[in-house]
Amino acid sequence: MAVYTKTLTYHTKAHMGMIDVTGDFQDAVTEACRKFRIQSGTVTGFTTGGVAGLTTLEFEPGIVEHDLKEALDVFSPYLDENGQLVPYYHHRTWHDDNGSSHIKAALLSPFITVPFVNGRITVGPWQNLTLVECDVRDRVRDIVFQVMGE
Secondary structure, three states: OEEEEEEEEEEEOOOOEEEEOHHHHHHHHHHHHHHHOOOOEEEEEEEOOOOEEEEEEOOOHHHHHHHHHHHHHHHOOOEOOOOOEOOOHHHHHHOOOOHHHHHHHHHOOOEEEEEEEOOEEOOOOOOEEEEEEOOOOOEEEEEEEEEEEO
16 A cells, blocks of 8 residues: 655634645645555545644635634634633643634544545535634644555
């Protein structure tokens, strides 16, 4: 079984900034298929760092610019209704203000694994693979793509 690994770096925007990385998953598969003459297998993307995640969603403005952030803010708000920082025990430990970011990232996942067949990832027509920045600051994030197949 062949294994191909590639890392890409992204500049993310704070508070649930999202980047459609579907094409990058496909590019990793295409490169692995070309290099190792494989056709089918899986590709996994893993984002490093504790406050970012990967998910699938329909990458459209309503979800990307509003809905997902609002939904996750229900479970882990950053600010309260008066605009004050919501206290988390995490803040006491590290003397920072991104406790809500860690919870949001935990509700997502740091990785996605997608099968590919005949060199094409098997996502649906409205299913985009998406990097989500949960931190309260813009960041630089890596995704490690690993393709395995035969």
